[in-house]
Amino acid sequence: MAVSERVQLDLDAFVASEYPKVVAAVGLITGNRQDAADAVQDAIVGFLAKPPTHPVTNLAAWFTVVASNRVKDGYRSEAARQRAVAKLGMPVEETTDAIELLDVDVAEALKSLPLQQRQVCALHYLMDQSIETIAEGLGVSEGTVKTQLHRARKALAARLRKEDHHG
Amino acid sequence: MADIDVLLSASLKRIAQPGDAAGVADAIRARVDAGDTGTPATASGFGARPWWLFLLSGLLVILVAVTGVSVALGQPSPVTPTPDAASVAVSSSPTSSPTLTPTPTATPTATAAPEPAPAPAEPDPEPAPPADTTAPVVTVPTSSQPQLFSANGGPTTIAALATDDTGVVAVAISWAGWATGSASMAPGWSYTLDPSPGPPVFGTVTFTVQAFDAAGNASDPVSVDVPVQP
Numbered sequence: 569m570a571v572s573e574r575v576q577l578d579l580d581a582f583v584a585s586e587y588p589k590v591v592a593a594v595g596l597i598t599g600n601r602q603d604a605a606d607a608v609q610d611a612i613v614g615f616l617a618k619p620p621t622h623p624v625t626n627l628a629a630w631f632t633v634v635a636s637n638r639v640k641d642g643y644r645s646e647a648a649r650q651r652a653v654a655k656l657g658m659p660v661e662e663t664t665d666a667i668e669l670l671d672v673d674v675a676e677a678l679k680s681l682p683l684q685q686r687q688v689c690a691l692h693y694l695m696d697q698s699i700e701t702i703a704e705g706l707g708v709s710e711g712t713v714k715t716q717l718h719r720a721r722k723a724l725a726a727r728l729r730k731e732d733h734h735g
Numbered sequence: 736m737a738d739i740d741v742l743l744s745a746s747l748k749r750i751a752q753p754g755d756a757a758g759v760a761d762a763i764r765a766r767v768d769a770g771d772t773g774t775p776a777t778a779s780g781f782g783a784r785p786w787w788l789f790l791l792s793g794l795l796v797i798l799v800a801v802t803g804v805s806v807a808l809g810q811p812s813p814v815t816p817t818p819d820a821a822s823v824a825v826s827s828s829p830t831s832s833p834t835l836t837p838t839p840t841a842t843p844t845a846t847a848a849p850e851p852a853p854a855p856a857e858p859d860p861e862p863a864p865p866a867d868t869t870a871p872v873v874t875v876p877t878s879s880q881p882q883l884f885s886a887n888g889g890p891t892t893i894a895a896l897a898t899d900d901t902g903v904v905a906v907a908i909s910w911a912g913w914a915t916g917s918a919s920m921a922p923g924w925s926y927t928l929d930p931s932p933g934p935p936v937f938g939t940v941t942f943t944v945q946a947f948d949a950a951g952n953a954s955d956p957v958s959v960d961v962p963v964q965p
Contacts (some may be wrong), residue, residue: 583760591754613773674746693744
């Protein structure tokens, strides 16, 4: 109770509506689905324990970035990669479903992006946030977000085309 | 490009695995009430520290270290060899000189005069000192860490403690956050940063400090996150 008095974060509402998406985004960004939930909860606890004096307008984006900055980058670990593919439930060799193959390619391509681009991708494509909202939430310029998104999109597109040729 | 947007949006939504919200709110409340501070609310701005920042600070640090080495090499040579040469010269010519008044008249024993030449021949090449492979150690004591950056707080100073068996020649500091940059710490190892670019919306400034000795050995970098208060 003491918590909700101190901050303008409706914890129950946030957890019910945004939390699952934030965890999904952090898992996607870091490739470390195991630690994603813990990292998001740590970020929320930190926020509540010592709220920033400046109002955070886009909590979902903010928690996503804070948590994904802290999670050990699962993409760096081959073991984690194997787990991630396994969790997708689509052994690459066996699936023939076009959609599933595409998803595997996208997941693979995403790995090649720098953290910042992965963050913007998740916020934009997964959480459907506009460039303006992302920029506002992260306290960076729209240009920064646009640039990151553009680079990510270009890299992903190129990568997916390449995968296509192989397949 | 529109196609790829649709494709990515759909694909990422299929791939991503939403978190399970059950019981999370209560668990979080319990943690906060128990005094858990979690990840600092001000932690980490957008994106991790960019790789090029490390590269940049690394280059700067190498530059500083190299300058330090050349200075270190340049200074001792005139100091140490000189007395050596002098003592050799004196001891090699004793036969004639002690009694002779060292007057300018070059007359005395003509034979003795040309002799002392051998002195410079052996510049005693100091047996190369064992290579210094011990890296310095640097820390940023808690008491020297800025507690907070504030828009109205003015310049903030961060100080480091650096030690090395042969002496620390440089301590490089870099920072990332609302502003990024790098510098070499002032002797005594402190640096004052003026947050003039203005306050960020949120985040931290991450200071990274690294010490170097004359041999170019680098300490492990030490990072300190300082919350920013707009």
